[in-house]
Amino acid sequence: MNDRLRRFKGLLALGIRRQKGRVLFLVGLLAVLWAGWVLFPPLMYSSTEQPLKFSHLVHQGKDAALTCNDCHPFRPDGSFAGIPSIKVCADCHGEAIGTTPDEKRLVEEYVTPGKEVPWLVYSRQPMNAYFSHVQHVKTAKIACEECHGDHGGSDELPPFQVNRISGYSRAIGGASTAGKAILPTELMRMDTCAECHEKNGRRSSCLECHK
Ligand code: HEC
Ligand code: HEC
Numbered sequence: 178m179n180d181r182l183r184r185f186k187g188l189l190a191l192g193i194r195r196q197k198g199r200v201l202f203l204v205g206l207l208a209v210l211w212a213g214w215v216l217f218p219p220l221m222y223s224s225t226e227q228p229l230k231f232s233h234l235v236h237q238g239k240d241a242a243l244t245c246n247d248c249h250p251f252r253p254d255g256s257f258a259g260i261p262s263i264k265v266c267a268d269c270h271g272e273a274i275g276t277t278p279d280e281k282r283l284v285e286e287y288v289t290p291g292k293e294v295p296w297l298v299y300s301r302q303p304m305n306a307y308f309s310h311v312q313h314v315k316t317a318k319i320a321c322e323e324c325h326g327d328h329g330g331s332d333e334l335p336p337f338q339v340n341r342i343s344g345y346s347r348a349i350g351g352a353s354t355a356g357k358a359i360l361p362t363e364l365m366r367m368d369t370c371a372e373c374h375e376k377n378g379r380r381s382s383c384l385e386c387h388k
């Protein structure tokens with residue numbers, strides 16, 4: 178019994194010695210994979226905080242009770258207003274309603290001097306891609322959530338991340354490396370557009386989106 182065990186141990190040691198090269202290779206491979214999956218992605222993106230904390234949720238509560246359309250309307254010509262101008266905020270925040278530091282900054286730094294808040298747009302597409310909200314929201318009746326996830330119901334804003342190489346927002350270009358998505362809109366890129374178009378029986382030529 179003891180003899181067998183000793184022989185087994187001996188064989189094992191010999192085996193490991195013979196496999197040393199392979200073991201080293203495996204360790205190296207794991208190290209490189211780890212660097213690629215864990216270490217590299219944060220280095221790949223630069224991160225900026227939004228100028229103010231903004232809570233969509235607060236504005237849909239009983240005190241404000243606003244709908245998406247109150248702040249993100251379509252203009253009479255069909256164009257989409259996008260992120261609301263400071264005039265919309267001034268309707269309620271001419272003076273502070275509450276006591277939070279971010280509301281105080283909103284009033285002092287933006288509403289009173291009439292300055293726009295420089296919001297960073299997560300879903301901003303590159304200049305060469307054309308997108309129109311009216312066709313998707315009004316004509317095709319697609320809900321905001323379908324493309325933007327639950328941003329419209331969020332209580333706080335994630336940092337705005339930009340790919341250091343392409344200069345694009347992570348929300349449109351960045352693959353969710355290691356399965357870690359930072360936004361539901363992370364996959365708002367050419368494949369996402371094309372997939373939904375195909376599902377809707379729409380065969381888009383390159384020039385439909387790239388004008
Ligand atoms: C009080 C006005 C207000 C209301 C009401 C409002 N929003 Fe917003 N929305 C904003 C402001 C300000 C921003 C810019 C800050 C940010 O990114 O959240 C914004 C940004 C967004 C963005 C981010 C776009 C991007 O890619 O950066 C989405 C999506 C959005 N709103 C959807 C919605 C939806 C859906 C609703 C309704 C459920 C809604 N909003 C209601 C003011 C509002
Ligand atoms: C219909 C009125 C109304 C409008 C329009 C409105 N807000 Fe507010 N906002 C509120 C109310 C109510 C609160 C909650 C105040 C409190 O009790 O702190 C609030 C709170 C805030 C706060 C503080 C939240 C916190 O937790 O720190 C910020 C920042 C803010 N609003 C930004 C904006 C911006 C930016 C806009 C314009 C896009 C805007 N609001 C438009 C009613 C409004």
Ligand code: HEC
Pocket residue numbers: 245249258259260298300301302303307308310313314319320321322323324325365
């Ligand atoms: C079919 C997908 C889709 C739907 C549906 C959609 N969006 Fe967007 N949204 C986008 C894309 C793509 C962009 C970036 C556009 C660009 O950069 O040219 C964007 C940009 C935005 C922005 C920032 C725009 C700016 O230029 O300031 C806001 C705010 C926004 N969407 C809100 C909404 C709201 C509110 C709804 C629902 C009424 C909605 N979106 C529905 C895809 C969508």
Ligand code: HEC
Pocket residue numbers: 302306307308309312313316317319323324365366367369370371373374377379385386
């Ligand atoms: C969830 C489904 C969906 C997604 C995602 C989507 N689309 Fe569309 N798109 C549609 C449908 C449906 C139509 C047809 C609308 C109509 O009936 O005119 C359309 C039409 C269009 C048109 C032609 C109408 C116009 O505005 O000139 C363009 C361009 C377009 N989409 C670009 C894009 C781009 C760019 C993206 C990605 C950033 C995108 N779409 C994402 C469903 C989608």
Ligand code: HEC
Pocket residue numbers: 302303305306343349350365366367368370371374381382383384385386387
């Ligand atoms: C349904 C809309 C749509 C269609 C159709 C489409 N694209 Fe795109 N394309 C986009 C969007 C949105 C982006 C930006 C997001 C991204 O990089 O994925 C993009 C990005 C690209 C880029 C990268 C550009 C850059 O600046 O990094 C290339 C290259 C490209 N498209 C080529 C094509 C070609 C070639 C075709 C035709 C075979 C085509 N696209 C058809 C929507 C579309």
